[in-house]
Amino acid sequence: MSSTPKQIHLAAHFPGVNNTTVWSDPAAGSQIDFSSFVHLAQTAERAKFDFLFLAEGLRLREQGGRIHDLDVVGRPDTFTVLAALAGVTDRLGLAGTINSTFNEPYEVARQFASLDHLSAGRAAWNVVTSWDEFTGQNFRRGGYLAREDRYERARQFLAAVRELLDSWQGDEIVADRADGTFLRAPGPGRFDHRVDQFDIGGHFNVPRSPQGHPVVFQAGDSEQGREFAASAADAIFTRHGTLEAGKAFYADVKGRLAKYGRTPEQLLILPGVTFVLGDTEADARERADVIRHQQVSGATAITFVERLWNRDLSAYDPDGPLPEVEPRYDDSAEPIVRGRADANRDDRRETVARWRAVAEEKKLSLRELVIELTGRQSFIGTPSHVAQELDAFVQADASDGFILAPHLTPGGIDEFADTVVPLLQERGVFRTEYEGETLRDHLGLAHPGRPAAAGRTKAAS
């Protein structure tokens, strides 16, 4: 008898802004109404997913000096939605992106501790950073953080939050009515955190929450991001194009843990992936093609290329070739797109050269090229094919599971929950019932301050 197969972790990303969310589909609903969030969360919980994940936005994207108007825009506040969802779900983990640049540790620590109390131990934090003055224009703090300092602030921010959360041990509240002792000792929550980014001290005012610390996620593939995740995160969001790239990333990041005194089980690797299901393979491929064309209209393709070229290309035909004109490589030039992380910022020349080569080789129009090059890791096929692929991906140590990014709000994971999940359960690689109460239990992560979660069979790898 072989050992238990490695168990897959699954999460649902709420389809938010940007062109990956298809709004023109007749089945597309509101990305704001709470009923949409309830639908996605309750579907994810019915399917026994580990958690639901929300992204965050702090400034509306601009293109050519005007608010971008082609994609889904507008979303609610992350913390507030997660707290409300805690009221309509029982077990589902509730993960939110919260920026460490435009917040302060005391407030974020009390928000996460509160969310963890209010959800009985289901809170998770995706720590992100910003450096740009553009986003800073909405905040007291402004935009003065140097780009190279962002991970340093994130590291110190996270350390400060953890110190605050640890300032209550969990046994302070006695609440003995008879003798009038509410607290075991005076002044709980004492902290003193003096580092170069933060000079704070006093008393934290939220008692220790069920998970002790929220589960901490980190997103990003950069060298700094990998080190940050290896040193401090419980899980890392990533995107990688192929099984081979996934395996390489997995090995690299897990290999960094030992130097921080951590074991491979202490950091989960969860790529964000898309999926398209169909009755047949051909049907699924056709649906995927339709979806990609809905996501990348001609106008969207032009704006995407403008981002890389950093110049106005509105006169070009999206169904024609890539512009002959050279991009503006001058980094001092005002970017044409603002408010969106530019993944190609550091190697734009290389990227442009590669794009030209691919377009030429495959004879692709501008729009076709954008469709071809901007797709994420995608699982396309019949439910049984997708189930088998996901399983193979995880068993090959290309990931520990997936964050599913559906293209439709709010029904984007309905079909997956109804068809793929039962197949994963049949394969013995996904839970049929929640075995624990907290998100840390679902993910097999230790609770800080108490021993590793019991009752969860960890991956045999």
Added chain:
Amino acid sequence: MSRSTTPLHLAVALDGAGWHPAAWREPEARPADLFTASYWAELAAEAERGLLDLVTIEDSLGLQSALPTGPDERTDQVRGRLDAVLTAARIAPLTRHIGLLPVAVVTHTEPFHLSKAVATLDYVSGGRAGVQVRVSARADEAAHFGRRSLPRLPVTELDSPAGRALLAELFGEAADYVEVVRRLWDSWEDDAEIRDVATGRFIDRDKLHYIDFEGPHFSVKGPSITPRPPQGQPVVAALAHRTEPFRLVAGSADLGFTTPHDTGQATAIVTEIREAQEQAGRAGETVHVFADLVALLDEEPGRAAERRARLDARLDAPYAGDALVFAGTSAELADLLEEFARSGLTGFRLRPATLPYDLARISRDLVPELQRRRAFREAYQADTLRGLLGLPRPANRYAPA
């Protein structure tokens, strides 16, 4: 029986185990549950059973303290709090009618974040959100943020020149904060989302607006990332004890909580707020002025006073907060409220001395008593908090008239 003119508005202020510091020791108290969602959900459900307009949920950026200047070393009182905005959001889907006003400290937080949080509370509650803005003048709370230092000023010094300067600074900042929050709520016109398949545009960007606020403490560009909430403008409230906060209520809020101890004080407060409202150019707008009362209620005459004495005996000095403490029967309280209301107050916020006991007395005894007098609603007759409070849905300041 007596008046049928203007029904009263009634709110309840929720805090820990109740407003009396010894409340957690009462037999019906649930001190072990203060940090659970079910505790707060049950309190809100009880208030909703009483058809109340709204509940407020207290908050602070530091440990509760019996001292005005910093933490105390007491071990005999409730210490620790959950974030009130998140608590309100947690209970929003479990209630249907009652308004939800968390307290939010505006001194160290970001107006951009609070604006979208309260807008989102409005979405998740279907139009029942508001916020009670609170200034923090405490040096210890400032040290939790480390971005500015505030002088350690005892309450007795608030009328000194230094005290007045501090209050002017903090309340001026709070007024700017509310202005930013309100502009952000208006920064999307109601019909900005167009989903126009023909042109490929999801929004009409001409209906999104930069708010371009610049002030001494912060500047905020906008627009919000959250579309305009269901109420357009959620309800903004503030607790006010003196001139600077009265001005904040008059100039920035929809609802002021005040603390008169007799009808003479109530008249003076209402007059001062109405005058300040006129100076602020808001004479035509509805600004509610509620009086806060700490309530101990028992139907058996004398029993509430006994209870108060029993609770007070557990303190080193009888409990006296900022608000008048009432101990008596619901009929006596109804008499008092009707008398106070003649001073021009438009409603009351009761602070239950003990939870859940005094809240249940409010919803199950006081409310029926007021209904008998035709001074309180028989059923919820509006879907939104603004509707309950008789406040119109405001036009968007950025939309063409």
